[in-house]
Amino acid sequence: MNARYDHIVIGAGHNGLVCAFHLARRGRTVLVVEAGGEPGGAAVTREFAPGFKVSAAAHLLDALPDELLRDMQLERHGLSFAGRRLATCALSPDRAPLRFASAGLAGASSSDTAAFESFRQQMDRHAKVLDRLLDMVPFRLDLATWRERLDAVRLAWDIRRLGRRDMRELLRIAGMNAHDLLTEHFESDLLKGALAWDATLGAEHGPRAPGTVLTLLHRWALRARSRSNGIAQPAGGMGAVTGAMARAAGAAGAQIRTGARVERILVDADRACGVRLRSGETIHGGSVVSNVDPKTTLLKLLGPEHLETDVVRRTAHFRSKGLVARLHLALDAAPVFRGLDAADLGGRLLVSPSLQYLELAFNPSKYREVPAEPAMEITVPTVNDPGLAPAGRHVMSINLMFVPYDLGFDPQGAHNALMRDSMAVLERHAPGLGQKVVASELLTPADLEREFGMTGGHWHHGALSYDQFFFTRPLPGAAQYAMPVTGLYLCGAGCHPGGGVSGLAGRLAALTILKETGRADVREGGAGRQGDARA
Amino acid sequence: MHAHSNERPHYQRPLLTTPFFERSRFLVQTDAFIPWSGYTIPDVYSSVEQEYFAIRNSSSVFDLTPMIKYRIGGPDAERYLNRLVTRDVARLKPGRVAYAVWCNEFGHLIDDGTLFRFGPREFHLCTAERQLDWLLDSAIGFEVEVEEVTDRIAALALQGPTSCAVLKSLGLAGVETLKVFEIGRFRLGGHALTVSRTGFTGDLGYELWIAPDGALDLWDRLMDAGRSRGIRAIGYQALEMARIEAGFVLPNVDFISAARTIRLGRETTPLEMDMEWLLDFDKGHFNGRRALLKERRSGSRRRLLGIEIAGNKPARGALIYDSARASRQVGEVTSALWSPTCKRNIALAMIDAPYFTALEEFWVDIYLNRELRWERRVERARVVPRPFFAPERRKATPPLDR
Numbered sequence: 001m002n003a004r005y006d007h008i009v010i011g012a013g014h015n016g017l018v019c020a021f022h023l024a025r026r027g028r029t030v031l032v033v034e035a036g037g038e039p040g041g042a043a044v045t046r047e048f049a050p051g052f053k054v055s056a057a058a059h060l061l062d063a064l065p066d067e068l069l070r071d072m073q074l075e076r077h078g079l080s081f082a083g084r085r086l087a088t089c090a091l092s093p094d095r096a097p098l099r100f101a102s103a104g105l106a107g108a109s110s111s112d113t114a115a116f117e118s119f120r121q122q123m124d125r126h127a128k129v130l131d132r133l134l135d136m137v138p139f140r141l142d143l144a145t146w147r148e149r150l151d152a153v154r155l156a157w158d159i160r161r162l163g164r165r166d167m168r169e170l171l172r173i174a175g176m177n178a179h180d181l182l183t184e185h186f187e188s189d190l191l192k193g194a195l196a197w198d199a200t201l202g203a204e205h206g207p208r209a210p211g212t213v214l215t216l217l218h219r220w221a222l223r224a225r226s227r228s229n230g231i232a233q234p235a236g237g238m239g240a241v242t243g244a245m246a247r248a249a250g251a252a253g254a255q256i257r258t259g260a261r262v263e264r265i266l267v268d269a270d271r272a273c274g275v276r277l278r279s280g281e282t283i284h285g286g287s288v289v290s291n292v293d294p295k296t297t298l299l300k301l302l303g304p305e306h307l308e309t310d311v312v313r314r315t316a317h318f319r320s321k322g323l324v325a326r327l328h329l330a331l332d333a334a335p336v337f338r339g340l341d342a343a344d345l346g347g348r349l350l351v352s353p354s355l356q357y358l359e360l361a362f363n364p365s366k367y368r369e370v371p372a373e374p375a376m377e378i379t380v381p382t383v384n385d386p387g388l389a390p391a392g393r394h395v396m397s398i399n400l401m402f403v404p405y406d407l408g409f410d411p412q413g414a415h416n417a418l419m420r421d422s423m424a425v426l427e428r429h430a431p432g433l434g435q436k437v438v439a440s441e442l443l444t445p446a447d448l449e450r451e452f453g454m455t456g457g458h459w460h461h462g463a464l465s466y467d468q469f470f471f472t473r474p475l476p477g478a479a480q481y482a483m484p485v486t487g488l489y490l491c492g493a494g495c496h497p498g499g500g501v502s503g504l505a506g507r508l509a510a511l512t513i514l515k516e517t518g519r520a521d522v523r524e525g526g527a528g529r530q531g532d533a534r535a
Numbered sequence: 536m537h538a539h540s541n542e543r544p545h546y547q548r549p550l551l552t553t554p555f556f557e558r559s560r561f562l563v564q565t566d567a568f569i570p571w572s573g574y575t576i577p578d579v580y581s582s583v584e585q586e587y588f589a590i591r592n593s594s595s596v597f598d599l600t601p602m603i604k605y606r607i608g609g610p611d612a613e614r615y616l617n618r619l620v621t622r623d624v625a626r627l628k629p630g631r632v633a634y635a636v637w638c639n640e641f642g643h644l645i646d647d648g649t650l651f652r653f654g655p656r657e658f659h660l661c662t663a664e665r666q667l668d669w670l671l672d673s674a675i676g677f678e679v680e681v682e683e684v685t686d687r688i689a690a691l692a693l694q695g696p697t698s699c700a701v702l703k704s705l706g707l708a709g710v711e712t713l714k715v716f717e718i719g720r721f722r723l724g725g726h727a728l729t730v731s732r733t734g735f736t737g738d739l740g741y742e743l744w745i746a747p748d749g750a751l752d753l754w755d756r757l758m759d760a761g762r763s764r765g766i767r768a769i770g771y772q773a774l775e776m777a778r779i780e781a782g783f784v785l786p787n788v789d790f791i792s793a794a795r796t797i798r799l800g801r802e803t804t805p806l807e808m809d810m811e812w813l814l815d816f817d818k819g820h821f822n823g824r825r826a827l828l829k830e831r832r833s834g835s836r837r838r839l840l841g842i843e844i845a846g847n848k849p850a851r852g853a854l855i856y857d858s859a860r861a862s863r864q865v866g867e868v869t870s871a872l873w874s875p876t877c878k879r880n881i882a883l884a885m886i887d888a889p890y891f892t893a894l895e896e897f898w899v900d901i902y903l904n905r906e907l908r909w910e911r912r913v914e915r916a917r918v919v920p921r922p923f924f925a926p927e928r929r930k931a932t933p934p935l936d937r
Contacts (some may be wrong), residue, residue: 270820304676305618306820308640313672
């Protein structure tokens with residue numbers, strides 16, 4: 001079969017674009033097919049009301065590695081930052097906010113301030129171990145190759161090098177829950193609640209669930225990658241980031257086709273050989289790389305008939321129900337938060353005033369109910385980037401937790417209740433906000449699934465938890481980007497190292513693909529890597 | 536606690552009886568019943584030898600009801616089964632039956648069975664073990680219905696050289712035209728009767744499938760029609776003898792289902808079971824295909840072979856050695872029998888690599904209990920083709936009138 005392209009990438013999300021960039025840069029012919037009208041996937045800027053724009057899913061850029069910025073020359077391709085090193089304010093209904101900035105923690109008791117400093121340093125040291133994982137194709141437990149053995153030894157060495165005290169502490173806390181860890185360190189509810197936000201975002205549990213410390217460490221390690229910019233706000237919203245990535249991939253030689261929805265991955269002689277679009281058009285490629293979530297890729301685009309029953313069962317069990325909803329508000333004036341000054345408003349605002357608050361916000365989701373008092377991560381992007389709204393007006397972009405995918409018998413009722421209750425919580429912190437709202441949009445995980453095609457509406461394509469991490473992400477035996485069908489790869493957040501606009505999964509996938517598919521092999525459609533059942 | 540048996544929890548209830556129990560209970564002289572898939576069935580009616588010779592010389596009736604039966608239907612049934620089993624189901628025509636095996640992702644055998652195709656979207660899968668969980672997991676992503684119908688169908692195996700004549704005298708018009716693995720639909724005494732030319736004896740024979748309320752009527756008519764043709768109800772032991780002569784394998788005797796193994800390495804692949812003829816690598820993906828392709832390239836760890844052993848002492852459970860000194864073990868016997876029809880001492884044997892190709896002769900270590908005294912014989916054995924017994928009447932269509 002004559003392959004028109006060496007590689008076809010399904011989905012122009014950030015990982016798909018990063019993957020396409022690395023493949024094209026090495027001289028491969030790459031076509032990226034994107035179902036949406038513009039590149040970006042879920043990392044796009046969305047006009048939710050006439051003249052009012054927000055980032056549709058992730059609204060802050062806190063994990064984009066400096067290396068990626070440099071490699072792809074994103075700033076040359078049009079990316080600029082409206083805000084860098086943004087501070088975080090933890091809001092409380094009855095006391096002054098806490099402020100986290102590069103300079104340190106402000107507003108906490110002296111003992112908490114000191115404890116935070118030592119906690120931060122300890123987390124930094126622990127995160128270094130995870131940091132190596134972020135650039136590592138997960139090894140298989142049988143360590144069949146020298147490369148894998150070397151990686152395992154390096155990892156063990158990293159842990160050992162922590163020294164006895166830190167190593168013991170890391171091994172102690174790695175499976176722990178955030179609630180207990182934070183309670184060991186701090187006295188302030190507000191501080192604990194704010195830190196627990198990072199431990200539960202993208203997980204599937206409240207802060208009392210085991211494994212939430214791992215989520216916190218993971219985010220800590222990811223944030224460390226954004227060395228120069230910290231928590232940043234891209235000018236023009238997230239669409240500007242993926243827009244720059246698309247231009248970088250294009251400059252490297254990749255072609256991008258938008259408005260082209262893939263309906264089926266084509267398989268010939270147990271080898272992925274192309275895609276069929278909804279229009280009926282077929283495109284042949286030497287290999288197919290999917291930035292789509294693992295469930296959709298394997299069960300819908302590829303089809304279970306090409307997979308082992310065991311693999312299908314594991315894929316079906318991949319936990320991928322999101323718990324984060326998006327609330328977008330169009331405001332006719334700047335919001336005024338109690339206790340915040342104008343400079344604070346451009347940062348990241350957390351409504352997660354205690355561990356108990358966060359746990360109670362989680363509990364209803366177990367029963368397919370929405371929380372009466374949701375936890376929130378709020379930004380007012382127009383403070384740093386006025387162009388996102390008409391002159392003098394503002395938008396507010398909010399992550400809401402914990403909103404279940406399945407809203408029970410009355411989804412519309414739940415939707416309305418969530419909207420009403422979210423506004424009540426906001427009103428508590430920003431009195432008079434409701435009067436300023438001229439338009440709003442609430443996207444629950446089910447809406448996000450419909451809008452962006454992510455199974456379960458999970459931005460990370462699947463919960464980031466201990467059993468869906470590293471060599472078990474997305475599936476044991478298929479965690480090395482290559483899927484069981486030869487010539488099919490995953491490159492999205494469903495793979496290691498998971499979600500966050502970091503492009504890390506896309507890069508690791510590209511490195512794997514480059515290694516596994518020599519050009520000669522691609523041209524001749526040779527046998528290539530044989531699928532195997534090694535777990 | 537209620538006295539009525541159905542009110543007891545399932546683990547305190549006795550085994551189920553099949554719709555033929557009323558008749559078999561009346562005929563069994565030895566009280567030898569054995570459990571099979573939650574049912575009780577006769578192990579021996581009166582004499583194993585006489586029952587065995589009914590299979591080979593006249594007609595035998597075996598109650599097959601406890602065989603696990605699944606109905607598989609729906610628009611994706613063929614696609615679903617093609618991923619499940621190793622053979623190409625697209626080539627199985629409606630009205631035909633195929634022997635099939637299925638594996639897990641490592642190419643390890645889960646079970647074997649017979650696949651009946653009644654129509655483009657309608658199948659029955661008859662298996663040794665219950666495995667609805669596997670069949671349902673395999674159905675994820677397919678538009679297919681899978682349900683167990685074991686207790687909705689009463690089944691008898693009618694096997695032996697006079698079996699076709701018995702069916703003809705029941706008035707099943709045209710039954711003699713059924714080819715091996717073909718399915719026929721008939722009516723008998725107001726009941727729909729399905730007849731398939733299939734069996735587990737390697738002889739001329741049929742399997743009869745009927746709704747439970749027609750079961751006793753079928754039994755009585757068969758026994759009446761077969762009286763002059765030496766018909767006899769047989770138990771499990773006689774069938775087991777014929778099974779070995781036919782060279783058929785039995786799960787958990789000749790191989791362990793991968794769903795049951797506990798020890799690593801006890802799983803068995805179809806290539807090890809000498810079933811390469813059942814593997815269609817060209818039909819597209821099926822469960823275990825990638826692992827089996829790899830095994831075909833790199834070689835199997837062992838292989839099941841038919842062997843013939845000197846002497847007449849059955850080699851049940853015997854270890855196999857590479858020399859008469861019996862020092863290096865190279866395999867073991869899985870099933871063994873002194874074959875009354877072949878007059879040969881036969882066995883199925885699992886031989887390790889590389890000996891299954893390297894050696895032509897083996898030595899079998901047989902232990903005999905002779906009036907409470909154990910004796911040991913190390914007998915010479917050689918590889919022989921399977922089936923050990925394959926009469927022409929098995930395939931002749933129409934079968935000779937006897």
